[in-house]
Amino acid sequence: MQRGEIRTPAFMPVGTAATVKAMKPEAVRQTGADIILGNTYHLMLRPGAERVARLGGLHNFMNWDRPILTDSGGYQVMSLSELRKLTEEGVEFRSHIDGSRHMLTPERSMEIQRLLGSDIVMAFDECPRADQPRDEIAASMELSMRWAKRSRDGFDSGGDDADCAALFGIQQGALDEDLRAISAQKLTEIGFDGYAIGGLAVGEGQEAMFATLDFAPEQLPADRPRYLMGVGKPDDLVGAVERGVDMFDCVLPTRSGRNGQAFTWNGPLNLRNARFAEDTGPLDERCTCPTCGTYSRAYLHHLQKSGEILGAMLVTEHNLSFYQQLMAAMRETISRGRFTTFAADFRRDYLG
Amino acid sequence: MQRGEIRTPAFMPVGTAATVKAMKPEAVRQTGADIILGNTYHLMLRPGAERVARLGGLHNFMNWDRPILTDSGGYQVMSLSELRKLTEEGVEFRSHIDGSRHMLTPERSMEIQRLLGSDIVMAFDECPRADQPRDEIAASMELSMRWAKRSRDGFDSGGDDADCAALFGIQQGALDEDLRAISAQKLTEIGFDGYAIGGLAVGEGQEAMFATLDFAPEQLPADRPRYLMGVGKPDDLVGAVERGVDMFDCVLPTRSGRNGQAFTWNGPLNLRNARFAEDTGPLDERCTCPTCGTYSRAYLHHLQKSGEILGAMLVTEHNLSFYQQLMAAMRETISRGRFTTFAADFRRDYLG
Numbered sequence: 001m002q003r004g005e006i007r008t009p010a011f012m013p014v015g016t017a018a019t020v021k022a023m024k025p026e027a028v029r030q031t032g033a034d035i036i037l038g039n040t041y042h043l044m045l046r047p048g049a050e051r052v053a054r055l056g057g058l059h060n061f062m063n064w065d066r067p068i069l070t071d072s073g074g075y076q077v078m079s080l081s082e083l084r085k086l087t088e089e090g091v092e093f094r095s096h097i098d099g100s101r102h103m104l105t106p107e108r109s110m111e112i113q114r115l116l117g118s119d120i121v122m123a124f125d126e127c128p129r130a131d132q133p134r135d136e137i138a139a140s141m142e143l144s145m146r147w148a149k150r151s152r153d154g155f156d157s158g159g160d161d162a163d164c165a166a167l168f169g170i171q172q173g174a175l176d177e178d179l180r181a182i183s184a185q186k187l188t189e190i191g192f193d194g195y196a197i198g199g200l201a202v203g204e205g206q207e208a209m210f211a212t213l214d215f216a217p218e219q220l221p222a223d224r225p226r227y228l229m230g231v232g233k234p235d236d237l238v239g240a241v242e243r244g245v246d247m248f249d250c251v252l253p254t255r256s257g258r259n260g261q262a263f264t265w266n267g268p269l270n271l272r273n274a275r276f277a278e279d280t281g282p283l284d285e286r287c288t289c290p291t292c293g294t295y296s297r298a299y300l301h302h303l304q305k306s307g308e309i310l311g312a313m314l315v316t317e318h319n320l321s322f323y324q325q326l327m328a329a330m331r332e333t334i335s336r337g338r339f340t341t342f343a344a345d346f347r348r349d350y351l352g
Numbered sequence: 353m354q355r356g357e358i359r360t361p362a363f364m365p366v367g368t369a370a371t372v373k374a375m376k377p378e379a380v381r382q383t384g385a386d387i388i389l390g391n392t393y394h395l396m397l398r399p400g401a402e403r404v405a406r407l408g409g410l411h412n413f414m415n416w417d418r419p420i421l422t423d424s425g426g427y428q429v430m431s432l433s434e435l436r437k438l439t440e441e442g443v444e445f446r447s448h449i450d451g452s453r454h455m456l457t458p459e460r461s462m463e464i465q466r467l468l469g470s471d472i473v474m475a476f477d478e479c480p481r482a483d484q485p486r487d488e489i490a491a492s493m494e495l496s497m498r499w500a501k502r503s504r505d506g507f508d509s510g511g512d513d514a515d516c517a518a519l520f521g522i523q524q525g526a527l528d529e530d531l532r533a534i535s536a537q538k539l540t541e542i543g544f545d546g547y548a549i550g551g552l553a554v555g556e557g558q559e560a561m562f563a564t565l566d567f568a569p570e571q572l573p574a575d576r577p578r579y580l581m582g583v584g585k586p587d588d589l590v591g592a593v594e595r596g597v598d599m600f601d602c603v604l605p606t607r608s609g610r611n612g613q614a615f616t617w618n619g620p621l622n623l624r625n626a627r628f629a630e631d632t633g634p635l636d637e638r639c640t641c642p643t644c645g646t647y648s649r650a651y652l653h654h655l656q657k658s659g660e661i662l663g664a665m666l667v668t669e670h671n672l673s674f675y676q677q678l679m680a681a682m683r684e685t686i687s688r689g690r691f692t693t694f695a696a697d698f699r700r701d702y703l704g
Contacts, residue, residue, distance in 0.1 A: 046654070
């Protein structure tokens with residue numbers, strides 16, 4: 001992309017409100033991240049898309065000069081906002097921040113993402129719960145496909161700005177192979193620069209997610225990036241890459257970092273556990289991040305127990321670094337034809 | 353000192369619980385800080401002084417290899433703990449964290465500060481309210497002077513560890529010139545490596561504080577550092593340096609940073625104020641800190657309004673940098689014999 005290369009498989013740290021929480025952007029870059037994600041829903045409400053545009057765009061506002069992918073707001077508006085009203089036109093809702101009234105449509109979502117200065121724009125979609133009846137899943141998917149076409153048209157009418165950006169469509173259909181196939185075909189007919197697999201990681205569990213990933217990625221064009229939205233745990237990432245996924249985003253490494261959960265090659269650790277109170281070792285012996293090079297588990301335990309901001313900072317930095325080291329290891333073993341061995345070794349160590 | 357030079361007048365950032373809140377230690381150093389302060393009361397309760405010692409001392413634990421001054425716990429035990437019982441022996445109290453029972457005496461305070469590995473150890477004292485009757489202030493001061501002698505003896509019996517550390521006595525006597533003189537004489541007779549002015553910045557106001565500083569510093573030995581504890585606002589620091597003070601500590605730049613109050617050469621700013629929402633300028637045009645070099649007031653306003661950790665990080669870094677730039681400007685103008693002009697110019701710009 002114009003703003004920098006994205007090595008795949010890629011993990012995108014989530015920068016919801018124009019910040020990857022508890023991290024300076026230069027430190028995010030130092031973990032190895034090529035691209036971050038911004039949330040349209042949050043940014044449209046605060047500080048507002050027009051305001052971000054007046055302030056020079058999201059990159060300038062938050063001091064991140066590499067690519068940014070923005071979601072469409074479709075998922076968050078259904079999960080976070082209040083008093084939603086869904087129609088063919090779009091979603092009317094009240095802000096969870098101040099109760100103010102807003103409308104999101106495919107056209108408005110494209111406009112907001114253009115105002116933010118997004119490098120990868122996501123089509124506006126609806127994300128149903130995986131446990132809804134099949135006819136509701138089907139109707140929702142059909143709506144998302146009509147919105148995908150309107151997103152394409154809205155994006156294309158955006159003028160020169162759109163020339164530098166990419167537009168991704170989002171496959172829906174929950175766990176149903178036939179619905180996923182229909183969705184993939186409709187998206188392919190419209191034509192996108194990349195394709196996301198939406199509607200997973202919504203509580204269905206890893207087994208059902210992997211079962212869906214056994215068919216969903218290959219329904220999508222092989223020559224375009226495939227992006228699994230909102231995933232996931234380290235073992236989710238490895239299993240999804242095995243099944244053909246190229247891109248991921250997830251709040252897990254950042255959110256867990258603030259809660260004292262650290263990811264390591266030997267599985268997750270809860271730093272609040274008393275067994276770390278006098279543990280002078282690093283979080284992870286193999287990790288190359290600044291936290292592991294400098295601080296003991298005992299100190300990180302103390303910071304977590306004391307509710308100190310530095311605890312959130314250091315464990316977030318480790319977690320994001322660990323995720324990028326994991327992606328780098330997958331890229332490297334894929335390029336050497338040794339990914340199957342890597343995945344087996346990873347699961348042995350990580351899942352214990 | 354063995355761990356590094358302390359340029360005076362010096363401002364010591366407060367690292368209460370083995371962290372200068374929201375700052376990595378290397379960033380604290382980059383602001384120009386030569387020394388930080390640790391709180392005996394907090395550290396004895398969590399993680400515990402013996403535990404810190406087993407983990408290699410406070411410097412190693414928190415990754416700060418320059419000097420650390422530790423307070424004696426005397427002030428915090430009276431302001432933060434529960435169910436205090438004050439006797440000639442010391443203070444018995446319950447932890448504000450878990451209600452556990454503890455005893456602080458001059459001897460135990462010296463032992464704790466030795467276990468932490470402090471470079472500048474503070475004598476154990478009692479800090480009365482400035483509005484108490486004179487006889488209570490006098491009795492409290494006399495008790496603090498008896499504790500000062502016991503602190504000296506306890507410190508000196510600490511063996512080789514004490515050889516590398518300095519011990520400071522603390523003058524008491526509230527706003528009373530005669531009591532302050534008696535306190536200074538008793539401390540000088542005992543003999544310390546430096547002398548603190550305690551019992552100020554406890555609500556008496558700047559005018560009363562300056563009136564006390566018109567006589568208190570010169571009552572103390574001229575060839576030893578004079579340290580004004582718990583002070584203060586930028587204009588407090590300038591006025592206190594004019595009156596002969598060499599060292600300061602205060603939570604103000606760090607605490608304010610977390611609350612969105614930024615200090616500038618033109619006075620404090622509250623970043624939550626709506627007038628900053630589209631202000632593309634830096635916090636302070638003259639400031640050389642990374643925050644001012646990189647981020648707009650509009651972005652910092654957004655982070656504060658959104659309750660983002662990065663907002664606390666960036667404004668804390670600015671505030672600590674601003675304080676160090678202020679101290680550096682005072683050192684420089686003092687050395688050039690131009691401090692009086694500097695102080696007048698500072699007040700004109702800062703107080704508007």
